[in-house]
Amino acid sequence: MNQQLTDDIHQAVAGVLRAHGAGLLSRAVLVLEVVEEETGELGLYLATSPVDMPVWDRAGMLRYADLDLAGQITACRLGDDAGEDEEENE
Structure with a gap:
């Protein structure tokens, strides 16, 4: 480039x-x-x-971003499931 x-x-x-x-x-x-x-x-x-x-730094940064996004998605899904569980218990 x-x-x-x-x-x-x-x-x-x-x-x-x-x-x-x-x-x-x-x-x-x-x-x-x-x-x-x-x-x-x-x-x-x-x-x-x-x-x-270096290519290994690029790969590491992309992997870090991937893990961060996966963590955010998991947290959102767990948050949604927790809200559903509370509604079912009421």
């Missing part, structure tokens, strides 16, 4: 995070779904910042 594009993406994301009080962006892995304008074909765009981030 183009170094300038990576730098621009990093600055844009860092600016948004900073504006919302999320702190400083040290590194990032972005997975974006893109649509080819002429054909409508879908594809994935994977960007890392810094651009030379």
